Amino acid sequence: MRLSISHDTTYHYEDQVRASIQYLRVTPHDSERQHVISWQLKLPHPVRAQLDPFGNILHVLTLDEPHDTVVIGAHGEVEIDEHREAEHEDHSALPFLRSTSLTSADEAMREFAVQHCQQRRDRAALIDLMHALNAHISYLPGSTETGTSAAEAFAGRQGVCQDQAHAFLACTRSLGIPARYVSGYLFTGDDEQLASHAWAEAWLDDAWYSFDVTNCLAIAERHLKLAVGLDYLDACPVRGVRRGGGGEQMNAKLAAPPQLRARAQ
Template identity: 75%
Template sequence: MRLSISHQTTYRYDDQVRASIQYLRLTPHDSERQKVLSWHLDLPRPVRAQIDPFGNILHVLSLEEPHEAIIIGARGQVDIDETREAEHEVGSALPFLRFTRLTEADEAIREFSSRQCRKRTDRSALIDLMHALNQHIAYTPGATEVHTSAAEAFAGRTGVCQDHAHAFVACARSLGIPARYVSGYLCSEDADHLSSHAWAEAWLDDAWYSFDVTNRLAVPERHLKLAVGLDYLDACPVRGMRRGGGGEYMHAKVVVSTAPRVITQMQVQHQ
């Protein structure tokens, strides 16, 4: 499957921002299941690519002059191997056993994981866990925030793809299985689900397997991976800091298509 991506995010502010820095993980890299044919970032100024500790392609955009808006764009085409179920990597998976504030497994999550998997730690057990989490945490846009933890979303029983991914990672790590957060894009005909997406991967049999709790998918045939990390903060496409500016208004537009027909179009606006 060949996916075409167009992603533009605009930040506007009530007052002038004196200076800002944006950490961009908006560039996919080649792997066993995806081949990047072309990719371009549209930024206010040229920036160099670097590799972060998790192997993600990172661009750091620093604006030291006053500004009232920032427009960040990404576009390109990527071929996806729809038949590949797992990916092999050279690096150790052990760091992905570490809990973070967003993925801490409390007693409720540990009990839930144990009950669902019943001492099984194979792929079949994690697929059962994926389905159980989908039923437990109802997909509810606006119910949580970017800093909502897995335990909070699990207790509230509502959330979005970020919360589903965090909850799955927390459950898997509580079972002693390395797991990581993944950010990227999803090609979907379901207009209720966003094109910009998050899911989880778990380390089984010396390979990374995907688990998309939101869509109950264990084969990433329609997923384009951007970045991975211990949680959202490590892998989110755009993360930044600024001095001044007052209120912030963000407008994002993501279009994912399989040539020549556009499959999914999503616009988000908030302040």
């Protein structure tokens, strides 16, 4: 399946920003499951690509001149292997056993993980855990914030894809299984739309397997991966700091051109 992405994000500020730095993880890389045919960033000025500690392609956009608008564009085509169930990597998975403030499991979550997995530590057990978390944490946009922890979303029983992925990471790591956060895009075939999305991967049998709690999918057949990390903060597409500017408004335009939607069916 070939996916085409056209994603433009515009940030408007109430007052002039004196200076800003944006950390951009909006460029996919080749893997066993996806092949980047073409990809281009449209930024206020050219920026050199580098790799972050997790192997993500990172661009650091620094604006030293006063500005009240920043436009970030990402456009390209990626071929997805819909049938690949796992991805292999040479890097150690052990760092992904570490919890963060967003992914720490409390006693209730540890008990939940054991209840649904028992002594099993295989893919079937994590699929059961994925379905259980989908039923426990209802998808409700606006019910949480970017700083909401997995334990808070679990206790409140509602959240968005970020919260459901964090909860899966917390539970899985509590079982001694390395797991990581994934950010990217999801092609929803029913209405031919693209959406920014988050899911998780777990290290089983020397490979990474995907678990999309929001959609109860154990194969990332319509997912385009941008970045991975210990949690949202490591893998979010855009993260930055600025001096001045006051309030901020963000507008995003994400689409797949009609001719490439058809190729993705």
